[in-house]
Amino acid sequence: MDSGFGSFSSGPGAGFDFMFTLVPVLIGIVFVIIIISLIGSGVRYAKNASSPKNTHYARIVSKRMDVKNTSHSHGNDNMMHSTSSRTYYYITLEFDNGHRQEYLDVKNLYGLVAEGDEGYAAVQGDWIVAFERNVNQGQSSFR
Template sequence: MFDGGPSMGGGFDFMFTAVPLLIGLVFVIMVIGIIFNTVNYARNARSPRETHFVRVAAKRTEVRTHTHHHHDDDGHMTPSHSSSTYYYITLEFEDGHRKEYTDVKKLYGMIAEGDEGYAAVQGDWIVAFERGRASVNGPL
């Protein structure tokens, strides 16, 4: 029977101990990330919608690239890449303070830096924007 011998015992013991721990750690981190994203989404969705007169102070994008490994027909690992682009709009309020919002309604291409108008925000999201100063209560 093969017993691994004295030269193989330490390395295999480490692998059988460390690899399951690392896999477990990655799984826990992924679960925590999913929970965090779900809680953050729910918090924004439950937040009241508020309308403010603002100036668009800045816009920015963030591109996140993901690499996935798949087995091809020959059994070789081949990487595939995907990316997601996130859009952010920074608003400056009449009292001078600024806050960055995530664009969840695809407003990024229709708003320019320096635009003034009424912005509807909900939590960390910007959900509507209308240029100009219409009335005291705002149009949104």
Template structure:
């Protein structure tokens, strides 16, 4: 009860006390997750960028895409409803088979996805987890 309250009303604030005691920890956790994700992406990019470029005769055995969609966040004002725009990003992957039978999937960072087809053969330049070039040629006898 509030000491000077004429009606005797005493609000229950225990739920808010719990929320305010947990919020700083949740804020720090979300902040660390975001920073960790950015550091991981940056480290992966640096690893691929620093990798030596290698060229080999290959066969394109598969292609796939992965779409990431990020929705907008709504906001309300007294006059109207607004929303930040949503966006998506498509990642393109090409799976190559090397002469020794090994297969590996590479992220297309140079726009080659639409220029190659499954069963194409040729020389591919790869750098870490990226495919950076592809030159189509006739298949040798071991791919026939």
């Protein structure tokens, strides 16, 4: 019997038709989000890698770390479970003009420097790639 709504059916198979349409669309959306995220990460890496290295006199005003955790379940019964984490280290520099900026530590400097250290910092895009501590910190150019 035609109910006047075109090909809309309300029989016993209608729910399956809806699910066979909805599930592939949701999987496609998740796939697109992952691809866009990967492309964005690649573009950000390429931008930083191609940026020129600049060296400035600066003071380290803070350090922080950011731990990202991921969790995965394997198999149908979720008995296999694995987690992984990655720690990102950031160093904030204050320059002679008072400007502060946070940089991602890509050269493992985090454990080698302390807050209050002054010296020449080499930065490349959003990365800090080197820091040479000033051994004469009594002659500070900061306030």
